Amino acid sequence: MAQFYVNQNQQTGGEHEVHVEGCDFMPFEQNLLELGGHDDCANALEVARNTYEDVNGCKHCCPDCHTK
Known part of the structure; x- marks a missing residue:
């Protein structure tokens, strides 16, 4: 399980x-705002x-969740 964070900016x-x-x-x-441990970026x-x-995955570390 990986730790995820969201950029507050x-x-x-x-x-x-x-x-x-x-x-x-x-x-x-x-x-950063901690989102906790998740099995994948979709849950985060x-x-x-x-x-x-409006959230999006980082194209470098969360490419499966990067849409923009």
């Missing part, structure tokens, strides 16, 4: 990006949607 397209722990493109720690995105309406 919006990307230029307005979405909040979800990352898996250890991603090379992870935002600064103070900008569902949890992130409880806080942010």
Whole structure:
């Protein structure tokens, strides 16, 4: 089970990006909201949607959930 985080800062397209722990493109720690441990990025995105309406997976660490 991997640890996931969502960037509290919006990307230029307005979405909040979800990352898996250890991603090379992870935002600064103070900008992260912990989503907890999940088996896949889809579950992590569902949890992130409880806080942010527009979420997307990081194209580097969550390519299966990257849509924009």
